[in-house]
Amino acid sequence: MSLLNADNISYTFGDQLIFRSVSMKLSQHDHTGLVGANGAGKTTLLSLLSGERQPDEGKIEWLPETRIGYLEQHLNLNEDMTVRDVLRSAFAPLYDMERQMIDMADKMAAAEDVSEAEDVYKGERTRLDSYLRRFAELEEQLQQSGFYQVEIEIDRIAEGLGLSEIGLDKTVGYLSGGQKTKLALAVLLLQKPHALLLDEPTNYLDQQHVEWLATYLKNYPHAFVVISHDELFLQQVVNVVFHLEHHRVTRYPGDYRAFAAAYELRKNQVQTMYQQQQAEIRRLETYIQKNKVRASTAKQAKSREKRLEKTMENRIKPPKLAARPHFRFHFSKPASGTVMEATKLLVGYGDPLFPPLDLKLKQGQKVAVTGFNGIGKTTLLRTLLGQIPQLSGQVKLGDGVVVGYFEQEPKVDGVESAIERVWGAFPALTQREVRTGLAQCGLRGEQVFQAFKDLSGGEQSKVRLCQLMMRQANWLVLDEPTNHLDALAKEALRDALAKFPGTVLVVAHEPQFYEDWVTDVWDVSAWSNEEAGALGED
Incomplete structure (x- = not known):
């Protein structure tokens, strides 16, 4: 028996079409992954299924007395x-x-x-x-x-x-913000609804807790739909995949690897069919052009024209490839040998989060900062950058250091569009230059004119990465930049950071993102009085 029936739903946001004639069913024990590129409309679809939004056309029906639990990207909790x-x-x-x-x-x-x-x-x-x-x-x-x-x-x-x-x-x-997301997720898991709708639940979870969640969901007795760009996580938990692409949803039975193989096969088949049809169209057009004026072959040419007309009525559209972002960070002139040095540094708000730290970063060094959420990784970064004062000790930046910073939780308010947000930070640029930068990051067309707050989490991250690309820097500091990014964007960001000739300090929870290009890993969970000294030294 179907827990959910969504029939022929369509939805537009402003002038932008999100879905067209989408139909889908969810059975009582379906463990479903909802996948697609950033901006495809995954979050919008979940909000429609939860009842928070209503479709322009079609209907969404849940089995009577179904309890639904919905984890959103943006949360409201009682602060007290x-x-x-x-x-x-x-x-x-x-x-x-x-x-x-x-x-x-x-x-x-x-x-x-x-x-x-x-x-x-x-x-x-x-x-x-x-x-x-x-x-x-x-x-x-x-x-x-x-x-x-x-x-x-x-x-x-x-x-x-x-x-x-x-x-x-x-x-x-x-x-x-990340800890609030974990708290909201915990409440949903405790409630055990008949249908869990989870929007990127692995964001802000370290590897240990991602693995725990995967085990929990694998054994979950009811249905769920989960949005995630973590392919290893999806492989562990789903038995059905819904792929959202080009305003349509396609259902693939099986785990994530089965989906990836079937999708690749389908894409190749469409490409082959398209190429064969294009060759047939060219052949027919050539024959008609050569033979329609000859009395001896005019009849055959007329027959070919009818065949061409029928072919054109059933014309296969050329396959659309997902836009792969191209990140490239501008390197200013090199800094001196030492980019940053901290001596006997105590970090925290009131009470120190770690023992006294001796840290050093040299030109060209690339470091991944790891550790469980809430331990103080963001506080450490902001202290090293001078955004918050240290409790004691000293932090010195080298001569000529130019910092490019990607913060984890920016303010999301107001009605400024994506293009206005970037242009406001770089008013000397032309509109064409700003739009070119956004396009390189995977944002095109109407997306650039949408209010920043209305963009998906992945699209917001791409806008902020565009702002970082516009700056000259020799030290990039990034606080969980992969949150919300789809697989193509993560791959492009990894390549860009690997090629960047300067220094990189990045907070990340996915080893597959950083392990093949960083020079060092600072696991702050393991820091102790004995281990805190001389990090980054030769």
Whole structure:
């Protein structure tokens, strides 16, 4: 039985067509990957399936009483609640029943006090009996629902996603954007809805927690649809793939590798059919042109014209290849031998996050910074760049160092378009130069005029990478630049950073992104008093 039926749905955003006549079904145990290039409309499709948006045409129907859990790219959480209280909100009805049971216990105690008095009325006995019955009903419901195992389950999910390392007693306002995403994901997993709709859940997760999530989803008893650009993760968790391309959705049964092979075969078949048809069209046109004026062959030429007309009616469109970004970072003149040196550096807000650090970066050195989320990688980067003050110690940049910085969580507000955002930062450029830069990053046509806040996460990252490309720099500092990027964009970024002749410091969680081009790895999770000295030294 289908859990979801989406029939002939179409959707436009402004003047931009997102989908046309899309139909799809989701069975009760489908573990589905939703894949496609950045900007194809994956997030929009999930929001339509969740009911947050309505299609322009067609209908979306869920099986009655289906519980849906939707993890969005952009979240709203109560900043004053603690992490544990947010996790407990997944079981709000059960905690409400517990409060009712406590209230019944208080009423029972008060009724018993009255019953022990000399002038006891029969009504008090009746009321006490009703309290006892209601208390027993509530206790049985809590037992059957597994309420007394809830705290154990909360701790299990929190540990699996790395929230325990952050601290369950911290308030939401203390958390970074990535940590809030993990918290929202944890709530959904605790709720165990009949259908999980997950938009890039592996963003902001380190490898250990990605592996935990993969195991969890692989054994998930209900259906889910997950957007991800992590191909290894998808291979582990999905048994169906929906591919969104050219405003259409195509269903591929099987795991991610089966999809990749079938898609490549299909693409090659379409290319072959297109080429064969084009050759046939040219042959027919040549024959008609040579023979239609001759009386002896005019009849045959007329027959060929009819065949050509029929062929043109069923003309195969040329295959459209996904636009591969081409990143290239401009290198200013080299800095001195030492790009950055930190001595006895203490990093943090109030309390130090690490022991005293001695760090050094030399010209041309390329370092990946790794470690679990919340440990302080962003704080370390911002301290080294002088954006926040160190608690103690010293940071010195070498002579001639020019920094290009890609921050993890930029402000996303206002109505400025992608082109206005870049042009505003580089007003001396012409519109043509700005549009050329955006096109190199994979943003073309109407995308460049969309409000930046309305772009997908991957498109926003490409706009910000375009801004970084426009700068001259000899030291690139990038804080999780692969979040939201599709496979082609990740590959292009990896190639660009590998070719960059300057120094690179990049925070990343995917070893396959950095392991073949960095010179060093700083695993901040492993730093200790003994290990903190002389990092980056020969």
